[in-house]
Amino acid sequence: MARAPGAAGGQPPWRRPWPRFLLRRLGGLAGVLVTLVVVTFLMVQLIPGDPARARAGADATPQQVELLRHELGLDRPLPERFASYTGGLLGGDLGTSFQTGEPVAQVLATRLPFTAELAFLAIVVVLGVAVPLGLAVAVATRGGRRPRLDTAFTFVSGLLGSTPEYVLGTLLVVVFAIWLNLLPAAGAATLSALVLPVVAIGLPGALVMARVVRREAAAVLDQDYLRTARGRRLPPLTLYLRHALPNLLTGTLTLGGLTLTALLGGTVIVESVFSWPGLGTRVVEAILVRDYPVIQGAVLMLGLFAALLNLLVDVLLGLLDPRTLTARSPS
Structure with a gap:
């Protein structure tokens, strides 16, 4: 038929x-x-x-x-x-700035690249630190070994992970810009000016996600198939990167989407601490002078970017674990 x-x-x-x-x-x-x-x-x-x-x-x-x-x-x-x-x-018109008379789209086009640069590098820091650190701690403390390392990791990651970005940024300026005079405290004139704001934005999120990676990795390392793989004496890189890592990424990415979205809010705040000429600094200026169109355009743009970031995380989850394709979104 x-x-x-x-x-x-x-x-x-x-x-x-x-x-x-x-x-x-x-x-x-x-x-x-x-x-x-x-x-x-x-x-x-x-x-x-x-x-x-x-x-x-x-x-x-x-x-x-x-x-x-x-x-x-x-x-x-x-x-x-x-x-x-x-x-x-x-119609694609975001309005005109009350204060300067510029089209809001032009204001965003001028400032957004600076914010995107900070956010992208902070995401790289989050992923580049959280996954290897969490996996390494899980491997080192597997089966209750090295309890002091486990306690120290939990304490440090909890303390720094809960520190607001602007507080951490201020401390970094005091230590590395004022006391040690190693890095610039503000501005965007040199590449070295990126270091402190990127660390201030990315480090708390990286440590929060590292705790999640450590917990997920600990559960994966106790699975029977990994015990069998260890019994076959596979090389560590093959054992942990090929067999363990893909299975812990699903849970990590689920919370990672929320962490990376929160990172955008941290970017906006930290820009003011470091006088970074991005969208966050412009939003603060607009709030002070009640420049409604610029505030609306900036918040709309950041909200759209956060929504697209969450959509990308959902797609990655679907590729890694097809079971999530039929799961209902949390209400």
Whole structure:
């Protein structure tokens, strides 16, 4: 009997695991975007102060302030401003800065590469430190061996992993820039200026993820197949990198997506500590002068980047463990 059209393999294409998974994730991404648009619009309405007064200056007359409010569209009803905001987004227009008159897209294009550079290098630090460190500690303490190492790792990773990025950044500046005079304290003029902010952003997340890797690795190392592999006296690189590492990455990536998303927030905060000319510094400046369009555009861009990062982690999980393709997203 001939199969129904589009039912190759006994299932329509949209009923297969990967298409269903991607449709579900893309639907979630669309919901995140809608939420971001609503939140970014309403968020700036809660910022105290008047943008028109901030731009006009303390010496401006009430008539001048009112005229500027009209020019900026701040005297229009809230629903009308929201409709204008969403209409502009659909047309690819993020608005114009209240303070400088620049298109917000141009502001983001100028500042975003600096933030992306910090975030990318911090992600490299997180993954480059967390996976080998967690796996090495798990191997060294397997079966209850070296309890002092286990205790020291737990204490240090817990302490530094819970330290806010801006506190760690300030301590790094005091030690390496002021006391030792080894690295610049601020700016982006040289490559060495990247070291302190990248460490301040990446180290806490790396240690948090290393604890997860250590726990997952400890569970994997107790599995029967690894006991058999150890009995066959396989080389350590083959044993741990080929047989253990792929099986512990699923649990690691699940929390890793949350860690890497939180890392974006740390990037924005740390930029202010190091006077880094990125998006975070520009957002702080915009908040001080109530520059609504720049705040909205920056938060929208960072939120979209975080959502895409989580989508990428979900795809990687699907490739590593196909069982996650049919799992429901946590509510």
